[in-house]
Amino acid sequence: MKNRLTGLVFASLLLMNWVPSAYLFGKAPAAVESKKTGNSEAKDAENSEGVLWIVMIVVLIIWAGLAGLLVRIDMKTRKIEKRLDGR
Amino acid sequence: MINIFRIVYILMPLTVVMAFLWAPGAEILGDTSRIIYFHVPAAWASVLSFFVAGSASIGYLFDEKNKRARLADVSHNSCVIGMVLIVLATVTGSIWAKMSWGSFWNWDPRETSIIFLLLVYSAYFSLRSALGRKERGSRISSAYLVLAMVTVPFFVFMVPRIYPSLHPAPLINPEKKLFLEDKMRITLAFSLASFTLLYFYILVLMNRISAIEARMVNKRNEK
Numbered sequence: 568m569k570n571r572l573t574g575l576v577f578a579s580l581l582l583m584n585w586v587p588s589a590y591l592f593g594k595a596p597a598a599v600e601s602k603k604t605g606n607s608e609a610k611d612a613e614n615s616e617g618v619l620w621i622v623m624i625v626v627l628i629i630w631a632g633l634a635g636l637l638v639r640i641d642m643k644t645r646k647i648e649k650r651l652d653g654r
Numbered sequence: 655m656i657n658i659f660r661i662v663y664i665l666m667p668l669t670v671v672m673a674f675l676w677a678p679g680a681e682i683l684g685d686t687s688r689i690i691y692f693h694v695p696a697a698w699a700s701v702l703s704f705f706v707a708g709s710a711s712i713g714y715l716f717d718e719k720n721k722r723a724r725l726a727d728v729s730h731n732s733c734v735i736g737m738v739l740i741v742l743a744t745v746t747g748s749i750w751a752k753m754s755w756g757s758f759w760n761w762d763p764r765e766t767s768i769i770f771l772l773l774v775y776s777a778y779f780s781l782r783s784a785l786g787r788k789e790r791g792s793r794i795s796s797a798y799l800v801l802a803m804v805t806v807p808f809f810v811f812m813v814p815r816i817y818p819s820l821h822p823a824p825l826i827n828p829e830k831k832l833f834l835e836d837k838m839r840i841t842l843a844f845s846l847a848s849f850t851l852l853y854f855y856i857l858v859l860m861n862r863i864s865a866i867e868a869r870m871v872n873k874r875n876e877k
Contacts, residue, residue, distance in 0.1 A: 580742065581738075581741075581742060619674050620675075622674065623670060623675065627667055627671075637856070640859060640863075641859060644859065647866050648862065651866065
């Protein structure tokens, strides 16, 4: 159980951090381009809130999965503890 | 005790929303600066976990047997979490470096010191698996963790301040002040709190599982 907890929790955590990083990384060329050209449209596109919302929702979904996993493990651990205590 | 850490269930989503929607992007870096809310807290939580591991190891070395097994588990579990968090900090930092400085790896003092920390703590896992979990092995592993903890402040806090760093002045500067906009500062504080709570929550869960394993082994041995 401990290995499963470690693996799944850490995989979710990595994913949760990697998603915004990868998204922001994808945006980097546009930022550089807009700085070079001074193109305000490119800047506007870069700052489009729509994409930010999508990334945020993806990160929140990953967090929900991680939180669900933690709750499940918490409950399972309590159950085993009670059984060991003879309650 | 674990109930306090459950605040993370609310605090983490709130942090994510703040990081993406409420906090503004930095002046030059724009939206890419939002990575700070994932990179810095991961690095902070990893440092914290290494301190907890080292402190538990000191406890292990000086304790009179009754809590020893528990302390050995605490230090090992904390190290496992710390290792994952430091990998996270390295990955997010490396991606941010590519965006800001044009290369994934620049041998900046902070990047170099994080590599040393990774090596120091990777060596711990090799040592522990080689020596096993019996009395002598645990004692040597604990002594190693105490020594490793001593290196953490040097690598994390001193080296980047001694040598010129590419890392931004808002976070690392001689004035020891945080030069961030109020909204960014608040979001960073929330993010640090969330990651700290998450670290403690996972640590407590892992410790409970370790305790269950130990009790099961004891029961089996009694039979």
